[in-house]
Amino acid sequence: MKNIVVSFRDVDIEQEDNVVMKGINIDVAEGEFLYLIGKTGSGKSSILKTMYADLEPKSGTVKVVGYNVRTIKRKEIAQLRRKLGIVFQDFELLTDRTVKDNLIFVMEATGWKSAGAMERKVYELLERVGLEGSGNKYPHQLSGGEQQRLTIARALVNDPLVLLADEPTGNLDPAVAQDILKLFVEINQQGTAVIMATHYHSFLKQYPARVIYCEDGNLKDLTRNQILQRLNIGESGD
Numbered sequence: 001m002k003n004i005v006v007s008f009r010d011v012d013i014e015q016e017d018n019v020v021m022k023g024i025n026i027d028v029a030e031g032e033f034l035y036l037i038g039k040t041g042s043g044k045s046s047i048l049k050t051m052y053a054d055l056e057p058k059s060g061t062v063k064v065v066g067y068n069v070r071t072i073k074r075k076e077i078a079q080l081r082r083k084l085g086i087v088f089q090d091f092e093l094l095t096d097r098t099v100k101d102n103l104i105f106v107m108e109a110t111g112w113k114s115a116g117a118m119e120r121k122v123y124e125l126l127e128r129v130g131l132e133g134s135g136n137k138y139p140h141q142l143s144g145g146e147q148q149r150l151t152i153a154r155a156l157v158n159d160p161l162v163l164l165a166d167e168p169t170g171n172l173d174p175a176v177a178q179d180i181l182k183l184f185v186e187i188n189q190q191g192t193a194v195i196m197a198t199h200y201h202s203f204l205k206q207y208p209a210r211v212i213y214c215e216d217g218n219l220k221d222l223t224r225n226q227i228l229q230r231l232n233i234g235e236s237g238d
């Protein structure tokens with residue numbers, strides 16, 4: 001049986017005293033691909049924030065890659081996040097540094113010392129995300145899709161067990177969004193669990209995977225067909 005890398009047990013999540021999720025349970029196994037779907041404000045980001053210890057759950061137990069997020073010590077949060085890769089809609093790249101130096105910045109901040117090892121890792125990561133040859137460019141010289149590829153490379157610096165993605169294609173046009181989805185799928189096929197909150201419901205058809213549907217403070221356990229129906233996805237997708 002595969003290891004569980006994320007586990008929520010009877011978890012309540014609040015934002016500024018508003019109940020967002022009530023008594024939710026989630027188990028994500030090593031290497032799984034999971035979509036978080038739901039209307040705006042249904043709590044997808046709040047669930048992801050709870051996973052990377054940015055939002056303390058009100059009650060219940062949350063375990064992520066071996067850490068108990070409710071009792072985690074401040075200094076352990078950095079260790080937890082090193083085992084997670086996190087990708088947002090906004091690229092949040094360092095605009096005054098090259099592609100390569102954006103990656104090296106994160107490596108140095110997370111304890112990498114050997115220049116040779118960093119050089120090799122940069123090369124490997126850029127190849128993995130399809131940015132080989134762009135190491136000396138600056139972020140503004142990259143397209144939106146390429147910038148997102150760089151943020152994905154950055155999230156992979158420490159070979160995370162889990163990649164969390166909050167609306168990672170929100171700023172991209174549909175064709176580019178599909179390429180980025182493909183990249184997430186490849187990363188998943190190489191063994192990293194992926195948990196992706198997305199409004200791009202057409203992804204569910206292009207790459208069917210497990211879906212958690214957030215609604216009214218709960219997670220609905222729906223079949224794929226029920227979800228497609230509920231989202232009213234026609235043949236053309238979204």
Ligand SMILES: Nc1ncnc2c1ncn2[C@@H]1O[C@H](COP(=O)(O)OP(=O)(O)OP(=O)(O)O)[C@@H](O)[C@H]1O
Pocket residue numbers: 015016018020038039040041042043044045046047
């Ligand atoms: N920082 C905050 N302070 C107060 N309330 C918040 C905060 N962030 C989110 N909320 C509220 O918590 C609820 C869940 O928001 P959340 O961002 O988790 O939903 P979401 O499903 O990710 O939405 P979207 O699809 O728009 O990103 C919403 O009612 C939202 O207004």
